[in-house]
Amino acid sequence: MAQIDTWVFDLDNTLYSADCDLWPKIDQRITAFLVHLFGLDGLSARALQKYYYQRYGTTLRGLMDDHGVGAEEFLAFVHEIDRSSLLPNPTLAEAIAALPGRKLILTNGSREHALLTAEALGLADMFEDIFDIVAAELIPKPELVTYERFFDKHGVDPQTAAMFEDIERNLVIPHQKGMVTALVVPKPGQSDHREPFEIAAAKSFPHVDYVTSDLEKFLRDVLDNGLILPRQGDGGD
Incomplete structure (x- = not known):
């Protein structure tokens, strides 16, 4: 070095x-975004989220490539979390x-x-x-x-x-x-x-x-x- x-x-x-709760909060917001976007139940939205994440590296990339979702709205929504912890x-x-x-x-x-x-x-x-x-x-x-x-x-x-x-x-x-x-x-x-x-x-x-x-x-x-x-x-x- x-x-x-x-x-x-x-x-x-x-x-x-x-062990910080920050990433779980972001993770939950991503699931919620998919629930609202596609009208899915929570389990289905989460399964789709994890599929995109593992395949594309980020859920956002999968949503952009497959559905033309805009990055600005997604990033603003999923990072709107409580950081007081x-x-x-x-x-x-x-x-x-x-x-x-x-x-x-x-x-x-x-x-x-x-x-x-x-x-x-x-x-x-x-x-x-x-x-x-x-x-x-x-x-x-x-x-x-x-x-x-x-x-x-x-x-x-x-x-x-x-x-x-x-x-x-x-x-x-x-x-x-x-x-x-x-x-x-x-x-x-x-x-x-x-x-x-x-x-x-x-x-x-x-x-x-x-x-x-x-x-x-x-x-x-x-x-x-x-x-x-x-x-x-x-x-x-």
Whole structure:
């Protein structure tokens, strides 16, 4: 990590813990959107939602491709949630602020959602910018073109950048491009609201350089050790 000058963070289930109720709230709003859009019952709407999510990477992408649904209305509706359960995380804010170089958010969510969530966590001033699903022209991670657009827009050299993510498949392309990759996993015994196919079945992947269940401790260890760490599983795992 000694050469890193750009630190890239996913948002949901990465900058806040996996047992937070934020993602379930968004998930429920997506189901409600499909209920109203198609007149389906809740179970049918949820099944369709998960089908689109697994096939297209986001439910929105499936709705756009198959039904011409507009992104603006969808994103505004599903991210209109109560964030009062999020508490400021000064330890994480201090660690991110101390990292040398640029800090960016790369998310499949909306910019507004990222801004409001970062603000609730006390991280609003930590990041130079947010690259959201709209900036990606509505093509989600883990598609190659999404990362290429991100690199181009923000002038990021992947050879000197690190990425933190909670979904291991979203680290495949970053690793191929030369980024240092870190998978953020739940703490032992912690609830995990993600879909089963999103949860890593193993702790060792060729495209994952580090695994940690404690992002704050991991970043402190990076700083305290002069940005040099052994790979795979150290720093809070």
